[in-house]
Every structure is written in structure tokens, then in C-alpha cells.
Amino acid sequence: MIELFEFALSGNCYKVRLMLSLINLKYESRIVNGLEKEHKAASFLAMNPFGQVPVLKDKGNVLRDSQGILVYLALAYAESSWFPMDPVQSAEVVAWLSTAANEVSRGPGALRSHYLLGRPINLEEAKSVTENVLSILENRLTNRNWLATDSITIADIAIYPYIALCHQGKVDLFPYENIRKWMVRIESLPNYISMQGIDKQVL
Ligand SMILES: N[C@@H](CCC(=O)N[C@@H](CS)C(=O)NCC(=O)O)C(=O)O
Structure with missing residues (x-):
């Protein structure tokens, strides 16, 4: 097991x-x-x-x-579509995994641990990293359903949690319509589960 x-x-x-x-x-x-x-x-x-x-x-x-x-x-x-082996698609997925571990963690992740758990952070830097990554995600999701390919991949799963938890870091996702629609797509998947602090998006 x-x-x-x-x-x-x-x-x-x-x-x-x-x-x-x-x-x-x-x-x-x-x-x-x-x-x-x-x-x-x-x-x-x-x-x-x-x-x-x-x-x-x-x-x-x-x-x-x-x-x-x-x-x-x-x-x-x-299924192979979750992490396709085509070289370009594979690189795209890994690039988003990297974004999850770097910018998403240093931005929205850090703001959440500051406001929720009282961790000391460089607030200005975390806010600026957050604004940048949210605007990149918002642009990326213009006219596309998923981050890396035409179907859901592990890139979407890696990025989703700390974006969905943004409000705990005092970040308002209201201006980011494409991101909110993408979150609804994830939250509508069969077998989707939530965690404490994530309320499903209402558009
Ligand atoms: N890059 C790692 C980061 C893991 C991480 O930061 N884990 C946190 C919980 S979210 C942790 O264990 N923190 C305790 C510590 O660093 O001492 C991953 O994506 O798994």
C-alpha cells in the first residue's frame, strides 16, 4: 500500500x-x-x-x-496525458513544475505562511513575485484550458494548491478571471478533493 x-x-x-x-x-x-x-x-x-x-x-x-x-x-x-513524453510537451510540463517550486512557493506560498502561520518573510518581495506569477498565469490561460498541453497534466496540479489558497495570504483573485475559470475546471473534475482553506470558486 x-x-x-x-x-x-x-x-x-x-x-x-x-x-x-x-x-x-x-x-x-x-x-x-x-x-x-x-x-x-x-x-x-x-x-x-x-x-x-x-x-x-x-x-x-x-x-x-x-x-x-x-x-x-x-x-x-x-494515463500518459498526465505527463506526456513528447519532448516539447514534457519540457513545458517541467517548466511549470519548476514555477510551482520557485515563484508560486516564494510568492503566494510565502504570503500564506506569513499571514496564516506568522512566518517572517520579505513581504515586499513575496508580493511582487505573487503579482508577477499571477499575471503570467492569467496571460497563459487566455484561450487555453490547461497550463501545459490541451489536457490536464501534473503541471496544473502542481500550480493549483497555493493559487487556490491565495486568499489566506491576503491576495484577491477577483481580477484574474482566466485563473478563476481554470480553477473551476479543476474543481469540476471527477474525484476532485479539497483541503481546509479551499472553497470552490463561484464565478
Ligand atoms: N519543494 C518541496 C517543499 C516541501 C516543503 O516546503 N514542505 C513544508 C510543508 S509545505 C515542510 O515540510 N516544512 C517543514 C520544514 O521545512 O521544516 C516540495 O514541493 O515538496
Whole structure:
């Protein structure tokens, strides 16, 4: 059985839960006790030396990083359209995975951890990264349904959580109509699941 080591309120862990649900894969959730610093214990560091969730265990393999785990799940269990092997499409998907780990994390992700969890951040930088990435996403989604190809891919799943959680970082998505429509498309998928803090979009 697949095991997912996770925090309930982590958008990166939710990313993996959402993917598992969309492709209808059963798994066991192992909630890591953040307050007790379980993710910094030697047993956890042996799975992920960065001491971060999510970590996924499957068939003796231990995988870390939400983007890495999405790639694994797509290649091991999902239809090929989730991570196409065409060189250009594949590069496009990976570019968005990179955006999820970089700009989305440094912008909307950082603002959320500041306002929700009180983390100290460079507020001006996080706001400017957020504005830039939202405007790039808004432009990208003009006349297209999905970020990387003509169908949903792991790129959409990687970007979605911290955009859907933007309001917890005091970011208003109202001006971004294309982004909101894209979120509705994701939220309408069969087997879509939400997480605490994400209310489905109403257009
Ligand atoms: N690039 C990693 C980032 C993972 C990450 O930042 N995890 C957070 C929870 S969302 C964490 O474990 N934080 C605890 C820590 O860094 O000590 C991913 O996408 O999985």
C-alpha cells in the first residue's frame, strides 16, 4: 500500500492527495507531527534529508518533493496525458513544475505562511513575485484550458494548491478571471478533493 507522510495544512501535501484522488489510487496517510518536530527526527531524515513533507513510499521506493512525487505517480500509475513524453510537451510540463517550486512557493506560498502561520518573510518581495506569477498565469490561460498541453497534466496540479489558497495570504483573485475559470475546471473534475482553506470558486 502507498504511504503518504504529510501535514494536513500543507499545500504541497494536498497536491499529492489531490493527484492520488484524481487517478483513483488508494493510500495510507501518515500524519507527521510538526509540533513535535517529527520531520526533523533521524528516522524521517533518512527518508528525506531536507526534513520536509511530503514523502511518499511505494513498493520499497521512498520519494520526496511534491513535484517529484507527481512525476512518479503520473509515470507509474496514470494515463500518459498526465505527463506526456513528447519532448516539447514534457519540457513545458517541467517548466511549470519548476514555477510551482520557485515563484508560486516564494510568492503566494510565502504570503500564506506569513499571514496564516506568522512566518517572517520579505513581504515586499513575496508580493511582487505573487503579482508577477499571477499575471503570467492569467496571460497563459487566455484561450487555453490547461497550463501545459490541451489536457490536464501534473503541471496544473502542481500550480493549483497555493493559487487556490491565495486568499489566506491576503491576495484577491477577483481580477484574474482566466485563473478563476481554470480553477473551476479543476474543481469540476471527477474525484476532485479539497483541503481546509479551499472553497470552490463561484464565478
Ligand atoms: N519543494 C518541496 C517543499 C516541501 C516543503 O516546503 N514542505 C513544508 C510543508 S509545505 C515542510 O515540510 N516544512 C517543514 C520544514 O521545512 O521544516 C516540495 O514541493 O515538496
